[in-house]
Amino acid sequence: MERSDMLKLVLLPILLAAVGVQGAVKQYDWTIDYAFWSPDCVEKLIIAINGQYPGPTIDATVGDTIVVKIHNKMPTESVVIHWHGMQQRGTPWADGTAFVSQCPVGPEDDYTYQFVVDNPGTFFYHGHHGMQRAAGFYGSLIVHPENITDEPFKYDEELSIIVNDWWHKSVHDQERGLYSNPFIWIGEPQSLLIEGRGAYNCSLVPTGAVANSGDCVTCNASVPQCQPYVLPVTPGKTYRLRIASVASLSSLNFILEGHNLTVVEADGHYVEPVVVNNLDIYSGESYSVLFTANQDPTRNYWAGINVRGRKPATPTGLAILNYLPNPSTLLPTTPTPVSPLWNDYNLSLAQAQLIKAHNSLEIPFTETSGSDKTIFLLNTQNRLNGVIKWALNNVTLVPLSTPYLAAYTYRRKLKTVLSASAPPPLTYTPGYDISSPPVNPNTTAGTGVYEFKLNEVVDVVIQNANTLTVNNSEVHPWHLHGHDFYVLGMGNGVFTSKDYAQLNYVNPPLRNTVPVFPYGWSVIRFKADNPGVWPFHCHIEPHFHMGMGVIFAEGTDLLPRIKLPAQNLGCGLTKNLIRP
Template sequence: MKAYNLGPGWLAKFSVLTLLILVVLNLAVTTEARARIRHYQWKVDYLYFSPDCVEKVIIAINGQYPGPPIRARVGDTIVVELENGLPTEDVVIHWHGIHQVGTPWYDGTAFVSQCPINPGETFKYKFVVSRPGTYFYHGHFGMQRSAGFYGSLIVDLEQGEKEPYAYDGELSIILNDWWHRSMYDQETGLFSIPFRFVGEPQSLLIEGRGSYNCSLVPSGSVAGSGDCVNCNSSNPQCQPYILPVEPGKTYRLRITSVASLSSLNFILEGHNMTIVEADGYNVDPVVVENLDVYSGETYSVLFTANQNPSQNYWAAVNVRGRKPATPTGLAVLNYLPNPSSLLPSTPSPVSPVWNDFDYSLNQSKLIVARQGYEVPPPTPDRQLILLTTQNKVNGKIKWGINNVTYVPTSTPVLVALKYGLKKAYDPIPPPDYPTRPFNISSPPPNPNAIVGSGVYKFQFGSVVDVIIQNANMLNPNNSEIHPWHLHGHDFWVLGSGKGIFNPVTDPQGYNLNNPPLKNTVPVFPYGWVALRFRADNPGVWPFHCHVEAHFHMGMGVIFAEGWDRLPQLPKSILGCGLSKYL
């Protein structure tokens, strides 16, 4: 037997090597334990439901409304196998606030990032959640969000990390407006000549629950004839949502608005709220008595259950920005051990006057970034000024940007850019600035717009400023709030103001020290807002008004950067338009 001389110190070297291997294996195991795969199997289907006591057909997931919540940690992989059980309707799901870095094809936007999912098909979404915060998901095809197709998505900090604020418990709610007319009725009215508006919502929902006055339901119809509207005030589906709290404890309340039309104001009766998070980012704490929440926005607020513990209190939501024609939506802040059936004897809480836009603008300016977040670059490489216009196309009322109303093509834009399908979208890019003289205080003298599917293409890594300028609608003395949402990015909100944006003087007042990072921001009537972001996420990303009908009627644009850096796209997102020939 041959002997080997290992030399002096071989045992020590072996021990060090063994230790290093064990450390690496331990790190791998630890990382594996921290980063989990969260797997869900969902089926989307129609369902009879009574969110505000009036029965109607909604879009539900696994027979549940709102949809099943997703809870994950930073670094986790979310896998959702989505079966489309709707017999005659396509679907997609957008993961609102999730950047989809490296997976832009799972952003969930029909004809932008993917082909819609056909009836009977199953599509697998798979993406990593990289940032903690309060997010949500919703249908992004037609007006399916207004039919109840949404749910919450909350991402916690990595194991062992702590928020810079303390609380004893956590609660979460989704706010929504609700119509008794179906989304198909609403869509048909939007594209009719003459235009037929569905009107203001019948109810406001908190976590999918509201209460409509059944005595207002038309009577005289015959049950079972198809004319009868079922309204049952004792239906458990429309009983007030309960927020249980223990006296003396502090709670984090996560608030999300998926409203289709309404700007909302949230109140906890008798309790101040401290804003600590907006759209997934911690902000400097701000104490408020009530909170404006616009469609697409998410917040976390802290409150302490420090009121008289022998009674319960209202959690309430009211309409802002539009003349209210909808009753207050109510939930119950339940002081334990009081029974949840103990309803407050006080009147419904009252929000600020609906058209006090100064109040809203001032509240929005109170929200600034918490110390430690990245500050914006001092100057942009490119600036866009986007004028929100209400227009007409072939006699139909539309919304547009710089007098161009966006209409999606049948080929996903991501696919078209990646594979050079130049006939799949408008090769002429949309204008960076308004192309006509305009007066934001009056209806446009020429309301006619053109239809476009063009794309704003940015140099990868460049810094882009977007100025959104609000203007008058077709009707005199009428301008609306538009909450704007950007997919795939967050942006710094540099400033906002009234009147016409001045490109020389207004940038001098930009907040470059601690502007908030958000993915959704409101633009107030006859006002403007300035945003800045880095075009550093390879993909194709919608930027649009989050009012359901407005985007459906053309109020949006498409941003693209770094599409040539992407690998071969998954075959699962193909199959429509020109992409089906690849």
């Protein structure tokens, strides 16, 4: 990092504070390194922050400036950190996406992220380089409003968990398999984790599987790291439970035994309260739910997650809802939570459609406003030189080896390949049969850039289809960087002009992640008002690395005015900028 840039980064918060700009400066100093950890009682090398897993929680207030200096101590591996749900307005260089916003931060190198948190809600951060998120490299980012009374609901206390799925193979092994020919799939997870804790092939029931399972020799009370996470509650109080999913693969379903959940926030936006008794949560999503500890206070209850959307092969991930003053070790004797049938997609769709913008949210368009541009993205599984890929409009994403943002900012000096590859198509061939494997299974590779003029209103219709396997289509949660978007609708089958009539222009929720269901579609809208380069991709870790994404470049004529910190450079063609 150039010293002058470093100084700016260090001084900026001080200057901001000095001139009375609102918000505190929250400084973090994080050492990134491998650690041996046993999230599900089986030890494995993970990526930890300051020796912790999950990483430290950032707890901030709207308007705060977050400054995170990272030191990469992994001997040979590089890193970045993506701040999921942060729009990075004015700081597109801090988005933390390898080869999009920055060069990966190499071994022994430092990097300082700095951005303002401008929206209250439940967020998180995670690695966005290779499959490092699946190596345990993530943590919570909670943004509170300035006054709790600003929130359109009431609660006594809050709790927070991140859920995910877990494999015993290293992420290097997993990732190498994905681009092997023949294909080596990662398979279903070995365990499901709540706040980084689970149990491989074990039941938490005391009389349960531990003694019965030869595989589970390490599952016992002597491994503190895999003891179930405890959610302590005082009888009678109402809680806001924040739930975020960083799952690598699985669609998860959350249940709090014996308690209804009132959904009040999704991806950092208030929603009209909805009561559910189980909650589907897709990778990349976050929710706040309210519940009241109003059940029999003499016992504890299960909090559980199960796989939906794929045929489950993984035991329920469990935590303990601990009614104080019961000991947290008092395990429920009731059966562990059972979720709806994994392939009851109508149920999934119905629940997803329940989420509506809170009535306080002003929608800046009407049914007749229209958009400036509509992109139809057909989601297919294909092959590139025999290797299985995911593609959009038959283009699989092979990112530039020079960060896109630098490629735009220094477009003249770098003479990059930005112009070399044709822009991907805005739509797909009408009449494509989504119910069968692709007739032509072959795809082409592309850098995947859609360019938008500043302030263009963009609609994207994501259309799901059959994979390479007969009678198979999968759930894909799509996540957009740099923006929230309005979810105008979701449905089954092929999206046609008739479906415009069923879109929601009245109270569409603002999200940063939207599921697209098997053989179905989802429609989103956003305004390209954030100059920068923003990936839009399936949040399933292996799918993204198999090419399931596109790149949105916004206000490209403004990008040469951005001063990228030198710390963002040093790889690919940005080495051309080295002038000793």
